[in-house]
Amino acid sequence: MLDNLTQRLAKVVKTMRGEARLTESNTAEMLREVRLALLEADVALPAVREFIAKVKEKALGEEVIGSLSPGQALVGVVQKELAALMGADLGPEASQLSFAQQPPAIILMAGLQGVGKTTTTGKLAKYLKEQKKKVLTVSADVYRPAAIAQLESVTKQVGADFFPSTANDKPVDIALAALDWAKKHYHDVLIIDTAGRLAIDEAMMQEIAAVHAAVKPIETLFVVDAMVGQDAINTAKAFNEALPLTGVILTKLDGDSRGGAALSVRHVTGKPIKFAGVSEKLDGLEAFDPARMANRVLGMGDILALVEEARKGVDMQAAADMANKIKSGGKFDMNDFKAQLTQMKKMGGMSGLLDKLPAQFQQAAAGANMDQAEKQVRRMCGIIDSMTPQERAKPELIKANRKRRIAAGAGVQVQEVNRMLTQYDQMNTMMKKLKGGGLMKMMRGMKGMMPGMR
Known part of the structure; x- marks a missing residue:
């Protein structure tokens, strides 16, 4: 996510932190680097100008100059102004969805074709x-029957309710019928x-304005593709003039190394970014927090998001049970090993976790192929599934004949079974250290153990 910008800014941050005193010369050099980094990332020029002016004003102010470590104080200013650029100045409530109306709260999704609007509707559900929340979704896209079928599919996948519509219906009639159904069936939210x-055209704007007037949504969210760059800004401006937007959802933020739209769409529309699409998976939607995003852009990581992912993805009871089992002398077996791999997948996989770590950790893993690593994790789970219950409980039983049978069942080579057993042995050794209280030894020993992290 925003890789090029993060690398450039992380380098500037590191340099500035080391400055014992600030001069007009080194401050100007830093601002020039930041300005170039932002422009290369496709941030809108008016947003860049305003950002640089504010940082410059505060960089030469009392707070920074009088600080014992002015370099660090200046980094604080850059972080604060970057967060403000993305909407922190609007207050924490601005990026929250509003439900302050008689249920159902109506959310209207707007945006161009191809930005991921329908998938995002499913993610939001x-x-x-x-x-x-009890959620109902409906498609008022009568021009693409495939869009109706797609929304029905993703809605079912996430376990929400779907209101059917056809290409012969009028969008306003669809919206009103869905609203009536949502009221009668006590839904909390209608999306x-x-x-x-x-491209933007008059007929499209009139149609969506008519739907808006008919159902009076409490949230009108503009869905924009972060990969589009400057075009995203122009589209945002047009939608903002035609509709009373309440917020923005950025999609495909994981797919672009520039992602300047994330930093300038709020500046252009004046509306808060409420969510960011960070992966293609249906759980790949994050509530947008400007301060935390600023940390990630500056290469400081987002440890809070990492903790939240862990809390959401990890079965705390299962983790506690396993810890108690190990401490009381129980054996770490293949079932436990698979459980660890599954928990990691639930937390968004290795690339998802790595993205939230500070820059120095990301650089340490720069040579690792994360996609390959995640494929290996899936294969390892497949190998364990090919074992008998007895083999999972007692991996030491797995000798040559059994390895061949397991490899054939999982559709892999025997070498992969051997590699997986080696990784299990390494994890087992770690767990024994944990039993003895050697947590720091265990952490040091983890380097190079997981697939892809050599």
């Missing part, structure tokens, strides 16, 4: 379901997916 076009 999943996000709200996890907050114990309406609207039609997109390849």
